[in-house]
Every structure is written in structure tokens, then in C-alpha cells.
Amino acid sequence: MSAKKLNTEETKKQLEISRERFVANMDRHAGIEWEQVEEKLESNPEKLWSLSEMERTEGEPDVVGEEDGEFIFFDCSKESPAGRKSVCYDRAAWEARKKHKPETSAMELAEEMGITMLDESQYRFLQELGDFDNKTSSWLSTPDGIRERGGAIFGDFRYNMVFIYHNGAESYYGARRFRGALRV
Structure with a gap:
């Protein structure tokens, strides 16, 4: 390629x-x-x-x-894409980490791929098409007001409900990845 x-x-x-x-x-x-x-x-x-x-x-x-x-x-993978695991939210979050920096960030990887991260409304729409992220979670494009305070949002599907929650943008987990959108 x-x-x-x-x-x-x-x-x-x-x-x-x-x-x-x-x-x-x-x-x-x-x-x-x-x-x-x-x-x-x-x-x-x-x-x-x-x-x-x-x-x-x-x-x-x-x-x-x-x-x-x-x-x-x-x-539309059942769980958040496995090939995008262990990423913090964005470059600023990556730079803020003192130790154990991940390879990259979700926002940087999305940009490299030529896609955008799903936002909350897109994520909720996706969940209307099926049950996604029963075992994983997905970073979501975060409103500026939350990001300016050091946070970022993510979503998952548990107990037959969509949950949108927050975490420090510098955090990263194997089960937290991100979902993307592409317009053609």
C-alpha cells in the first residue's frame, strides 16, 4: 500500500x-x-x-x-476497533503524561487515517443500529469546554443502555479505543 x-x-x-x-x-x-x-x-x-x-x-x-x-x-465492529487500543485522547493529553506514554493518541491516529472520531450524537445513532461496545468503550469527540478542563468523553453500552461518561484525557486502557466516521 x-x-x-x-x-x-x-x-x-x-x-x-x-x-x-x-x-x-x-x-x-x-x-x-x-x-x-x-x-x-x-x-x-x-x-x-x-x-x-x-x-x-x-x-x-x-x-x-x-x-x-x-x-x-x-x-460498525461489535466492539471498539481492536487495532486502535491503548491510546489517550489527543496530543496535549499525550504530552501531559509524565510516564508510560502510549504510542499515540486517538485524535492523531484518526487524522493519520483521514477519518474523524464519532461525537456523542453519532455514537448514539450508531447504537440505534445495534448493540456496540458491550465489553469495550470508545473515546468520542469531546466538546471544547470539557477538553479545556482536562477531560474527554467516551461511550459504551451496558445494561441495555448507552452511557456517555468522562475521564482524564491522558488516560488510556486496552479496552478504550475509538470509532471513526468517513464521508465519501
């Missing part, structure tokens, strides 16, 4: 994986035709690369809607 572009074989493989998931989960995107999604992906190689990064890090991305002429993909 070259920088932000897939070769022909990788493109074919990613499109096939995405098509199979799309067909297997039609309830997530009623009224959307795969051919339209595929056309958009093929005409946006950097977005297709980002989608493959979501896949590579075990996010199992799928189309969850369409808005303003763009298809919206969310990570």
Missing part, C-alpha cells in the same frame, strides 16, 4: 469486503444502492484508502447514511 492510495489489487479487495458487508447489513442503509457507493469510492482514492485503514484496524466500516450527496461510513 502506498501513501494514501491503494494499488489495483488492494482496491479490488477493499471494494469486495465493503460490498459484502453492505449487502449483509441492509438495515443500516435502507434506500442506498451499492453501485452508487462503489462509484463514489472509486472516484475518491484517498477516501478509499481511509476506508481500508478503518478495515485494517478492525473497524468493520459500513455505510450508515447519506447526507448532502455524501455517503457516511461508521466503524
Whole structure:
């Protein structure tokens, strides 16, 4: 895989994986035709690369809607993507850690991948599509007022309910990861 572009074989493989998931989960995107999604992906190689990064890090991305002429993909893995574990919230949180710094932060990794982290409303919408994060939790894009005070928010699904809670942004755990969104 070259920088932000897939070769022909990788493109074919990613499109096939995405098509199979799309067909297997039609309830997530009623009224959307795969051919339209595929056309958009093929005409946006950097977005297709980002989608493959979501896949590579075990996010199992799928189309969850369409808005303003763009298809919206969310990570739809049952648990928060395993390939994005043990990350603090952002660079400032990483720099604030005195010892045992994680490799990177959720915000930096999302940016490198060309995606955005889900915010609270997107996370709640995802939970309407199924039960996600029964054993893990996901960092969420945090409002400035909370972040300025050193915190960050995360979500999970327990006891048949969505919970949004806070933690110090510099914290990190193997079971706390992040879910992303991609607009194509």
C-alpha cells in the first residue's frame, strides 16, 4: 500500500469486503444502492484508502447514511476497533503524561487515517443500529469546554443502555479505543 492510495489489487479487495458487508447489513442503509457507493469510492482514492485503514484496524466500516450527496461510513465492529487500543485522547493529553506514554493518541491516529472520531450524537445513532461496545468503550469527540478542563468523553453500552461518561484525557486502557466516521 502506498501513501494514501491503494494499488489495483488492494482496491479490488477493499471494494469486495465493503460490498459484502453492505449487502449483509441492509438495515443500516435502507434506500442506498451499492453501485452508487462503489462509484463514489472509486472516484475518491484517498477516501478509499481511509476506508481500508478503518478495515485494517478492525473497524468493520459500513455505510450508515447519506447526507448532502455524501455517503457516511461508521466503524460498525461489535466492539471498539481492536487495532486502535491503548491510546489517550489527543496530543496535549499525550504530552501531559509524565510516564508510560502510549504510542499515540486517538485524535492523531484518526487524522493519520483521514477519518474523524464519532461525537456523542453519532455514537448514539450508531447504537440505534445495534448493540456496540458491550465489553469495550470508545473515546468520542469531546466538546471544547470539557477538553479545556482536562477531560474527554467516551461511550459504551451496558445494561441495555448507552452511557456517555468522562475521564482524564491522558488516560488510556486496552479496552478504550475509538470509532471513526468517513464521508465519501
